[in-house]
Amino acid sequence: MxxxxxxxxxxxxxxxxxxxxxxNLCETSVSGNYDLPLYLQLSQDEQEFILNFFLSSGSIKEMARQADLSYPTMRNKMDDLIKKIKNQ
Structure with a gap:
């Protein structure tokens, strides 16, 4: 697991x-206070959405087809994620 x-x-x-x-190989450690990359700050569902967008060559239409959702629904999901990322 x-x-x-x-x-x-x-x-x-x-x-x-x-x-x-x-x-893990040489046991060198780096310490400090670092922000997580933006991608890792997103929820698991949001990360999967971005990965699926990439794997469908940036086609929202293809993503909607694969998820059995309408194009406007998938577009709204995309717009919501864009808005969230811009506000981070």
Whole structure:
């Protein structure tokens, strides 16, 4: 079972930051206070949406067909995600 990277605090829901990274091969560690990349700050569903958009060569029409949704519904999902990303 693969563990998912937590992106929000389980207590207060604030976005988490990265504190330490470690190389599994040589055990070098890098410590600091780093923001997570934007993609990782998105929900699992939003990440999957972006991946599906990429895999469908950027075709919202194809994504709608694969998800058995109307084009306007898929376009609205895209617009909502764009708005969220712009407000981050």
């Amino acid at each position: 693969t563990m998912k990277l937590p992106v929000h605090c389980p207590s207060c829901e604030t976005a988490l930051n990265v504190h330490q990274l470690k190389c």
